[in-house]
Amino acid sequence: QVQLVESGGGLVQAGGSLRLSCVASGRTGSGYTMGWFRQAPGKEREFVAAIRWSSGSTDYADSVKGRFTVSRDNAKNTVYLQMNSLKPEDTAVYYCAARIGFITSRLYEYTNWGQGTQVTVSS
Numbered sequence: 001q002v003q004l005v006e007s008g009g010g011l012v013q014a015g016g017s018l019r020l021s022c023v024a025s026g027r028t029g030s031g032y033t034m035g036w037f038r039q040a041p042g043k044e045r046e047f048v049a050a051i052r053w054s055s056g057s058t059d060y061a062d063s064v065k066g067r068f069t070v071s072r073d074n075a076k077n078t079v080y081l082q083m084n085s086l087k088p089e090d091t092a093v094y095y096c097a098a099r100i101g102f103i104t105s106r107l108y109e110y111t112n113w114g115q116g117t118q119v120t121v122s123s
Contacts, residue, residue, distance in 0.1 A: 002026045002112040004096045009117030012086055016121070020081040022096030022114060030054035033103050034079040035110055036070060038092035038119075045095070047105035049081060059103045064090075086121045093118050 008020040022034065035050040049060045049070040058070050069082040079096065094117050097110035 002028055002032070002098045004098060004112055004114035006094065006096045006114040006117040009094060009119045011120045011122065014086060014088055014121055014123050016086050017082070017084045018086065018119060020083070020094055020096075020117060020119070022079045022081075024077045024079070024098060028053070028077055028098070031100050033099050033101060034070075034072065035097040035099070035103075035105075035107075036079075036081045037095045037097060037107055037110075038090075039095070039116075040089075040092040043092075045107055047107065048094070050103045050105070051079060052103055057103060059105065061105070083119070086119075088121045088123045091119060091121050 003025045005023050012018055032053045036048040037045050038048050039045040047061050051058045051070045067085045072079045096114040098112040099110040
């Protein structure tokens with residue numbers, strides 16, 4: 001089993017930046033894909049970004065391309081989500097997720113989830 005713990009959320013003004021971290025423990029390895037999802041109040045959880053642990057290949061939702069960057073540090077078993085040029089519509093609880101296999105934006109394909117971290121962007 002993989003355990004995921006997110007951190008780094010908070011309150012930021014529009015145009016600002018935040019970096020989220022997700023520390024993975026347990027049975028992790030090169031076969032995993034790590035994803036970031038978010039859920040705003042009253043909305044469904046949606047895909048934000050993902051990274052293939054072995055190759056570093058990435059994928060992004062159109063809404064965050066050019067503003068968010070996903071990366072990983074293999075030595076620290078940590079995945080990051082650097083969020084720049086934040087907008088009020090980025091306000092949500094952000095979740096880290098893991099799956100064995102290739103990158104996908106489909107949340108039901110991810111088997112392990114963190115508890116989430118709140119990101120609030122004020123206008």
